[in-house]
């Protein structure tokens with residue numbers, strides 16, 4: 001029997017907790033987040049605005065600035081990114097692990113031509129010659145669909161439209177063929193044709209390089225078309241995980257059920273997450289018990305008192321809900 005060493009697993013996140021001091025108290029933006037991404041796996045991370053998706057990705061990359069605080073474990077191929085010296089982490093960031101940011105402007109350097117930013121990444125992490133770097137930068141610009149790439153290599157980010165900037169950032173992220181890509185709404189600002197091209201490119205890299213991907217998106221069609229598994233976040237916590245097929249077919253958390261909403265399950269192409277009645281709680285003042293209970297039509301007395309832990313309910317399936325059996329058996333929404 002072959003024993004697979006667990007320390008060679010892709011990404012293992014355990015108890016990841018990120019807090020910010022605010023004028024209204026401590027905001028727990030990510031709370032005890034646990035999830036795994038196997039080599040070559042694409043995991044979709046979904047949830048309403050403010051649920052902690054970007055904070056989770058930034059915490060994994062250790063990009064949370066003081067006075068924000070991060071605790072927990074983030075293991076990447078057996079090494080703990082939270083405890084690793086900054087120097088070692090810098091070698092991994094941008095090469096083995098790359099991130100596509102939700103706001104392209106915050107990630108691009110405004111005073112450097114776009115081509116040079118791609119080349120800088122290649123210079124830091126590869127042994128390519130100057131000429132090879134230029135050729136690779138041009139190739140990447142073409143791959144992400146930037147027209148007139150040769151001329152645009154020498155242009156600055158402010159000369160690019162929003163969609164073009166997003167593509168440039170994707171080119172930078174993919175420059176060193178990362179093994180783990182943290183992609184925060186990577187295709188939101190792009191038109192459908194380019195979206196499809198870029199998602200296809202990500203899946204292609206996944207196949208060729210066994211790249212693992214965490215993909216944050218509001219688009220259920222993108223989740224259905226590209227992800228193997230998904231994790232649903234609510235108020236900083238993961239409340240449900242499972243294969244995309246299982247979660248879509250039978251959501252076990254009332255929040256997931258709400259997000260999937262009235263989506264005809266056989267046709268999720270380009271359907272955004274549904275909005276749910278009520279508003280998410282304040283992160284500095286979470287309700288007692290289950291954070292979702294004030295908006296939940298399944299809530300029982302226990303839900304008002306105790307916080308449901310994220311528990312394994314079937315192989316590869318975890319849910320944080322005391323009522324998950326009832327939810328799973330409830331009529332389909334349509």
Ligand SMILES: Nc1ncnc2c1ncn2[C@@H]1O[C@H](COP(=O)(O)OP(=O)(O)OP(=O)(O)O)[C@@H](O)[C@H]1O
Pocket residue numbers: 020021022027029047048049050051052053054055056068102283
């Ligand atoms: N530096 C910070 N200081 C204080 N609060 C912060 C900080 N960064 C994020 N937050 C808070 O953390 C919470 C989670 O934010 P996050 O950006 O992760 O949400 P999100 O799920 O990515 O939302 P969206 O879908 O809108 O991108 C929000 O309430 C946000 O206000």
Ligand SMILES: [Mg+2]
Pocket residue numbers: 053054055102184
């Ligand atoms: Mg975000």
